[in-house]
Amino acid sequence: MKYPDTNLSVELTSDLAAWEEDYYAGRASEKSEGPASHTARGRELAERLSAELGWRFSVSVDSGGQREQVLIRSSRPAANPKAEQAFAARFSEEAAEAERLRHEDLEAYAPNSKQVFARGGRKKGR
Numbered sequence: 001m002k003y004p005d006t007n008l009s010v011e012l013t014s015d016l017a018a019w020e021e022d023y024y025a026g027r028a029s030e031k032s033e034g035p036a037s038h039t040a041r042g043r044e045l046a047e048r049l050s051a052e053l054g055w056r057f058s059v060s061v062d063s064g065g066q067r068e069q070v071l072i073r074s075s076r077p078a079a080n081p082k083a084e085q086a087f088a089a090r091f092s093e094e095a096a097e098a099e100r101l102r103h104e105d106l107e108a109y110a111p112n113s114k115q116v117f118a119r120g121g122r123k124k125g126r
Contacts, residue, residue: 001090007082012048046072053087054078
């Protein structure tokens, strides 16, 4: 989901994009206080995101030191109902696609061995 599709506030979208840019530019991994301050900033952004989305959603963020995930969930309704609706619609789309794929007869073909594998890794005759 791209930022414009989220309906998040302009301020949060801008701050998330800047935080992400810092990460990919490597500034968050410099020897100074980069990693700790980047993690703290990520936590603050996750709290703001959670507030905009409300109690229907949990936001997962790295805790920093142990690479553990922390779940943040607002105790209030969405501060930004349009963002909540955008995320709910995306969630519904993803759930429908997962359900469709669960029932579809998928297979993979290995061209070097010319073997075909059905769902679950079972070999199929060819």
